Amino acid sequence: MKIDLTDTTAGKVNKALVQGRRAIGTPAVGMVLTLVIVTDEENAYDALKAAGDASHEHPSRTLVVIKRVSRSPRDRTASRLDAEVRVGADAGSGETVVLRLYGEVADHADSVVLPLLLPDAPVVVWWPVNAPLDPAKDPLGALAQRRVTDTYSSEQPVRELSARADAYTPGDTDLSWTRITPWRSMLAAALDQVVCEVKAVEVEGEEFNPSCELLAMWLADRLDVPVKRSLSAGPGLTAVRLATSEGAIALDRADGSLATLSIDGQPDRAVALKRRDTAELIAEELRRLDPDDTYASALRFGVERLNASASPATEPVPETSAPEASPKGEPVTHAAAAPQTAAEVPTTEAAPQERPPLKKRAKAT
Numbered sequence: 001m002k003i004d005l006t007d008t009t010a011g012k013v014n015k016a017l018v019q020g021r022r023a024i025g026t027p028a029v030g031m032v033l034t035l036v037i038v039t040d041e042e043n044a045y046d047a048l049k050a051a052g053d054a055s056h057e058h059p060s061r062t063l064v065v066i067k068r069v070s071r072s073p074r075d076r077t078a079s080r081l082d083a084e085v086r087v088g089a090d091a092g093s094g095e096t097v098v099l100r101l102y103g104e105v106a107d108h109a110d111s112v113v114l115p116l117l118l119p120d121a122p123v124v125v126w127w128p129v130n131a132p133l134d135p136a137k138d139p140l141g142a143l144a145q146r147r148v149t150d151t152y153s154s155e156q157p158v159r160e161l162s163a164r165a166d167a168y169t170p171g172d173t174d175l176s177w178t179r180i181t182p183w184r185s186m187l188a189a190a191l192d193q194v195v196c197e198v199k200a201v202e203v204e205g206e207e208f209n210p211s212c213e214l215l216a217m218w219l220a221d222r223l224d225v226p227v228k229r230s231l232s233a234g235p236g237l238t239a240v241r242l243a244t245s246e247g248a249i250a251l252d253r254a255d256g257s258l259a260t261l262s263i264d265g266q267p268d269r270a271v272a273l274k275r276r277d278t279a280e281l282i283a284e285e286l287r288r289l290d291p292d293d294t295y296a297s298a299l300r301f302g303v304e305r306l307n308a309s310a311s312p313a314t315e316p317v318p319e320t321s322a323p324e325a326s327p328k329g330e331p332v333t334h335a336a337a338a339p340q341t342a343a344e345v346p347t348t349e350a351a352p353q354e355r356p357p358l359k360k361r362a363k364a365t
Helices: 009-025 041-054 073-077 102-114 157-166 181-192 210-223 279-286 293-308
Strands: 002-005 031-041 061-070 080-087 095-102 121-124 147-151 172-174 199-206 227-231 237-244 247-253 257-265 269-272
Touching: 002 009, 009 080, 009 102, 031 102, 031 157, 041 095, 041 172, 041 279, 061 102, 061 121, 061 172, 080 102, 080 147, 095 269, 121 279, 157 210, 157 293, 172 257, 172 293, 181 210, 181 237, 181 247, 181 257, 210 227, 210 293
Parallel strands: 031 061, 031 121, 061 095, 121 147, 147 172, 199 227
Antiparallel strands: 002 080, 080 095, 199 237, 237 247, 247 257, 257 269
16 A cells, blocks of 8 residues: 655654554554665665565665756745655555655755654664765664665775774774675584684675675684685675695686585585675665674774775785794784785784684684
């Protein structure tokens, strides 16, 4: 069921929601959270479809905020709110309200959204594109317990990671981080099968893919070893290779669907590691609304490494060799090309107060 409202108010939208529920015979509200999607007309359909699919696992009230740009100066000073209310089969397992804001009201979207939030329920704000540099200080982001961005949609995704680290607030997360959850789980499981010391790591993936950078940051942060970033034709992440004291461990996915896990002394195994769609990523993020400390640790480690990339490049660490030793007995970190060109990125030593205890084995979280 769809109800169109032109030049309306938040109060009338609430009344339309109640009328819609009564019309389809479900007057009770059985939703667990409010999902606010801030997007534009171009990306609204894809975001709505992903949210609708995710609502089968997480019934929610979905508020889609679309800020329309007025053509003339006169229209820019006028304020108007158009709404499209969807309930029943048209809204998945929850309710959907598409809000189109014109004129000055577009600068005060939080005042429109606030009366429409479910009472006593968590709020998640998702920016599929054009996310603010500091989501927690955005007027809509300030209403949420969880703020979801996607650096992959930005023009300079690797530099965007540095901005995300500078502005990180507990509750921030990134779909580029969510995309590597299966990789982190598989690598941790592989290291659980072998008693060894990891000496060096290589992460291989396509250019300008922030998921590759985040996986490299996580490995460098958790293992405290040199990490080499190399390029491939994709799609996405294609391989992770670990040089260990007991031989090489490799997780290779060339086709974006099926990967091969290779461990020295064991037969190769095929593992399912398909690229997931946006609906699966959003559904995973909605399963936990508490701060992701592992993401925060990896992100902060990456800032220092990205800053260090401005220094002249040196020879990268061979993928199967142990790190060189400095005169003081400390491992030497090798720099690489600037990360914005997705060349090899060096690792640096993070400040002790920002680092978890050093570990030689990856831990899935």
